[in-house]
Amino acid sequence: MNLSVEPADAEKLRKWVEGLSEGTVCVAMHRNADPDALASALGIKEILQSLSHKKKNILILTSEGLEQVSKKLLEVLAPQTEVINDNPGECDATVIVDTSTPQQLNRLSSLLSKPYVVIDHHEVNDLIEEADVSIHRPTAASTSELVAELIMYLKVRPDPRVLTFLIAGILYDTRILRLASPETFAVMAWLTENGGDYRKAINILTLREVSRSEVIARLKGLSRTGLYRLNKEAILAVTCIGAHESAVLKALIEAGADIAIAVAKRPNATRITIRVSQSFLKKFGSEPIASNLALHFAKELGGSGGGHAGAAGALINSHVSPKQILKIIARFFTRKGYSLGILEEGRWMEECE
Ligand SMILES: [Mn+2]
Secondary structure: OOOOOOHHHHHHHHHHHHHOOOOEEEEEOOOOEOHHHHHHHHHHHHHHHHHOOOOOEEEEEOOOOEOHHHHHHHHHHOOOOOEEOOOOOOOOEEEEEOOOOHHHHHHHHHHHHOOEEEEEOOOOOOOHHHOOEEEEOOOOOOHHHHHHHHHHHOOOOOOHHHHHHHHHHHHHHOOOOOOOOHHHHHHHHHHHHOOOOHHHHHHHHHOOOOOHHHHHHHHHHHHHOEEEEEOOOEEEEEEEOOOOHHHHHHHHHHOOOOEEEEEEEEOOEEEEEEEEOHHHHHOOOOOOHHHHHHHHHHHHHOEEEEEOOOEEEEEEOOOOOHHHHHHHHHHHHHOOOOOEEEEEOOOHHHHHO
């Protein structure tokens, strides 16, 4: 299979590294570095270490820190790695990864006055013209993929955790392989065969840490939920919860509710949050059902409301009794040909009284 990088590119990089005099080589990423940039930088660091005969000082640089998920990856896979959040002023040459403009380099753009290499996959790259060596492949789904190919050609044997990092970089930029190409799978196969841990990479990227308060809100919200029928075809879930309403409503919709509503008691106010499932939305064509219901609440009860077809909210300027809320919902849907029936009332009315 033809990969994005050619052996000749790898040779150019080797010559460039071998031609460097003693001193400090830096690896620069775009500001607020994402997992693709960080994985590429760590991969390049391994290449530089392996190709440098003279002991070289290698620094990894960014500006405006790291993205949250990059921090998490670093914590788990390379906790000893130092990422410097500025130009330390001692770089004699730089490898710039996953970056296409001086603006993206931000405070690191001063590095462009010294010799540099560019490895990138962005559509257009403004840095390659002045570069000593550039490996710019807009068709590649990630820079990590290009760096992995360089590691492969140069027969570098990196720490397996760096290979796991590169897998994470690829997964991130391909949106968990949705944007993968045949080359991506070839590189992934190589990375996993050589010690990269696919499962670990995907777990770190996809496991969202949920706060204890969100867990409690979700469980409370679910346990109080009242269930209603709209004709025979749709299920309405209404609950009373004062925090993390979005998370509670997401859980209700994922559990199969067609429309989910959270009521929150506020001092002298009532907040109503609404979610509508994709399948229920289709029944109303272009009518933005959630925002219309929010506006309906605001009009009937006094306050403001708005949002989108599937997600909306209203803030009412007074305490509203749950019975009144249910009456308004029933009236709104009656006009659309639905009659509201009770499946199980739950405890939401007591909680929100
Ligand atoms: Mn990228």
